[in-house]
Amino acid sequence: MSDSFTVKSTRRHRLHPAGLRAMHWINALAMIALIMSGWKIYNDEVLFGWLHFPEAVTLGVWAQHGLQWHFFAMWILMVNGAFYLAYGLWTGRFRRKLLPIWPREVIATVREALTFKLAHDDITHYNAVQKVLYVGVMLVIVLQVVTGWLLWKPIQFSEAVALLGGFQAVRLFHFIGMAAIVGFLVVHVALALLVPKTIGAMVTGGPIVDDATPEAVPAE
Ligand code: HEM
Structure with missing residues (x-):
């Protein structure tokens, strides 16, 4: 064999x-x-x-x-976010492009970025820091929707509001989530502007790629 x-x-x-x-x-x-x-x-x-x-x-x-x-x-x-999450999970895009994330790789990428040695000519792969940022912002946005609903319907969700420390505490969590998303946006847009072809690709679609599914099976 x-x-x-x-x-x-x-x-x-x-x-x-x-x-x-x-x-x-x-x-x-x-x-x-x-x-x-x-x-x-x-x-x-x-x-x-x-x-x-x-x-x-x-x-x-x-x-x-x-x-x-x-x-x-x-x-x-x-609604749009639910479609995006369903699409990413269903087509395997998240698994292919955003996972796995190894702490060792994140540290190495940060080190390369700090010493201006980070290669960014290949836009078909996300580096470990991009993966952390994308997965992180998705989690923050989900939490932001949850705390937003708690603020909108504090009576209906009174147990959850109490669990988080009360209405003002939920306001604070919602504020912190906003600050994290704004922080993400500043870094995300700055990185995109540094490598303008990434913006072109997000507008026109970018190069044709082969979606080789990683679940390779042993040959006969
Ligand atoms: C809060 C708003 C935004 C969020 C949550 C967000 C999130 C994301 C995510 C998750 C990806 C990866 C998509 C994937 O491959 O599945 C991505 C890619 C990208 N985004 Fe955003 N984005 C936002 C706003 C923007 C803005 C305002 C720009 C304008 C420059 C931008 C430019 C890009 C580009 C160019 C890429 C491709 C990145 C690459 O090839 O390295 N995004 N964004």
């Missing part, structure tokens, strides 16, 4: 298929609307006396109007 392997199936497609690109950009717009309208709502009753967001970067004419934008964008993000 040979110990060589054949690949079970291959599929040729664009690096970022059209559906994925559409979901990514819809999600980006919804998230930006959520952040800016969230700042409008926050300004109406601040958590920290020293922190008010400049009106120029908020969305909505007054707080209630900001809330309407917030709910509108929330439904788009939730």
Whole structure:
């Protein structure tokens, strides 16, 4: 018996298929609307006396109007995000492109980045830091939707609100989630601008790649 392997199936497609690109950009717009309208709502009753967001970067004419934008964008993000997660899991994209994540690789990638030795000519593979950022932001967004619902329906979800330390504590968690997403966005957009062809690929689809499924089976 040979110990060589054949690949079970291959599929040729664009690096970022059209559906994925559409979901990514819809999600980006919804998230930006959520952040800016969230700042409008926050300004109406601040958590920290020293922190008010400049009106120029908020969305909505007054707080209630900001809330309407917030709910509108929330439904788009939730439905679109659910499709994105289902797509990533169903097609195996997450398994192929975002997993596994080895701590050793993350440390090595950070070290290469700090010494300006990080190669970024191959846009078909995500490095370990990109994987951490993408998986991390997805988890934060899911938690952000959960804490958002707790704030919207605190009576219906009173047990969960109490478990997290009360309404003001949930507000704080929602704020921290927002800060993490804004932090992600700053790094994500800066990295994309550093390697502009990644933006081109997220707009037009990028190169054709072979989707060699990793579940190779032993040859006869
Ligand atoms: C909060 C909003 C955003 C989130 C949550 C987000 C999330 C993601 C995720 C998860 C991926 C990987 C997609 C995959 O391969 O399955 C990705 C890729 C990408 N995103 Fe975003 N994104 C956001 C906003 C933006 C914005 C505003 C830009 C504008 C420059 C951008 C540019 C890109 C590019 C160029 C890629 C491909 C990266 C690469 O090839 O290295 N994203 N984004």
